Amino acid sequence: xxxxxxxxxxxxxxxxxxxxxxxxxxxxxxxxxxxxxxxxxxxxxxxxxxxxxxxxxxxxxxxxxxxxxxxxxxxxxxxxxxxxxxxxxxxxxxxxxxxxxxxxxxxxxxxxxxxxxxxxxxxxxxxxxxxxxxxxxxxxxxxxxxxxxxxxxxxxxxxxxxxxxxxxxxxxxxxxxxxxxxxxxxxxxxxxxxxxxxxxxxxxxxxxxxxxxxxxxxxxxxxxxxxxxxxxxxxxxxxxxxxxxxxxxxxxxxxxxxxxxxxxxxxxx
Numbered sequence: 581x582x583x584x585x586x587x588x589x590x591x592x593x594x595x596x597x598x599x600x601x602x603x604x605x606x607x608x609x610x611x612x613x614x615x616x617x618x619x620x621x622x623x624x625x626x627x628x629x630x631x632x633x634x635x636x637x638x639x640x641x642x643x644x645x646x647x648x649x650x651x652x653x654x655x656x657x658x659x660x661x662x663x664x665x666x667x668x669x670x671x672x673x674x675x676x677x678x679x680x681x682x683x684x685x686x687x688x689x690x691x692x693x694x695x696x697x698x699x700x701x702x703x704x705x706x707x708x709x710x711x712x713x714x715x716x717x718x719x720x721x722x723x724x725x726x727x728x729x730x731x732x733x734x735x736x737x738x739x740x741x742x743x744x745x746x747x748x749x750x751x752x753x754x755x756x757x758x759x760x761x762x763x764x765x766x767x768x769x770x771x772x773x774x775x776x777x778x779x780x781x782x783x784x785x786x787x788x789x790x791x792x793x794x795x796x797x798x799x800x801x802x803x804x805x806x807x808x809x810x811x812x813x814x815x816x817x818x819x820x821x822x823x824x825x826x827x828x829x830x831x832x833x834x835x836x837x838x839x840x841x842x843x844x845x846x847x848x849x
Contacts, residue, residue: 581618588651590681590698593811595804596641597704598648598694598818599833602640606819611636613821614643617658634650642690643820645685652681669758682753690831700808703756705748707801709740716743722765726782729774741796745776748803749791753783756805762788797835798817802833 590596598619618626629635641794646657653660653672661673674679683696688708695704695724716739719731727746734742754763768783770791778791790810795802815832816823838840 584818587654590652590696591746592697592699593809595697595702595806595810595813596648596693596816597813598644598696598816600640600644600692600818600820601835602637602692603690604819606822607640609623610643610819610821611639614639617643617646619661625808637687637690638693641685641687644692644818645683645694648696648818649681652696655668667758667760667762669755669760684752686752686755686802688800693802694793695804697806697809699730700806701756701758702807703752703753703754703805705755705803706795707744709744709749709799709801711740712814713740718742719743719746722747724766724769724782726769726771739848741801742772742776744770744801745793745803746770749778749793749805750802750823752791752805753781753789754804756789756807794829797833 595746603728615623615626618639619713626635626639626642629638643657646660649660649672650657661672663673664670670681680698682698682702683694684703685695686693686704687704688706690708691706693704693706695702723731723746731739731742731746737787750765750768753768754760754765758801764794768781770778771780771782773779776793776796778793781789781791783789785807788807790808791802792810792813792814793801794804794815804813806810815827815829817832818825
């Protein structure tokens with residue numbers, strides 16, 4: 581059994597962003613441990629995927645989520661239980677009071693991300709950057725008229741970058757709302773300033789929502805949406821059941837960070 585860890589404090593308005601590169605060779609020796617964390621439903625899902633290309637990513641994503649949440653709710657990773665709302669958004673059953681610890685996850689090729697905060701609805705999305713301008717054709721179907729106008733006003737060499745910014749911000753909002761595809765993507769708008777930074781939300785309860793671009797390097801774009809003011813963000817590169825490294829926003833999501841601001845080894849069990 582993997583023992584519980586000391587409870588990490590979460591604060592409303594602060595978001596912890598945890599991520600793991602699923603191709604990291606340091607994970608290889610821990611995969612058997614990760615499998616012991618899974619619920620029966622997760623194990624069944626993993627067994628269906630394990631002989632394909634998505635099995636490893638699925639296993640590591642669940643291990644990251646469980647080890648991260650164990651730090652906030654005080655349960656050992658395998659004891660954490662989840663439920664889903666009517667639209668399939670996962671929630672903690674055995675958290676510290678119903679609705680207090682809020683989390684969301686996102687996955688793309690080679691990367692899994694988990695965000696944790698307190699009280700406020702939160703959503704995250706991450707996309708692997710493909711240098712394929714064909715994805716721009718999707719904008720007509722999913723972006724609002726305001727977003728399309730802003731995207732088309734960008735230079736040709738900027739459009740792909742801004743497409744991924746809009747896409748991940750919109751997906752993060754949908755996930756934070758937890759109502760699935762019942763919210764049409766073109767019915768709300770995310771406004772970016774000239775530097776590509778979030779500046780305004782046009783949609784339901786506009787004053788309630790805040791957004792941030794978490795990652796915009798050549799490999800990935802990741803975005804955050806929260807139903808409350810985002811006051812601060814901390815970034816952690818994690819090897820589940822292994823090392824955690826806290827990084828600056830500039831170094832986060834890079835395989836080889838330039839400056840490590842702090843780290844601690846977390847060995848459970």
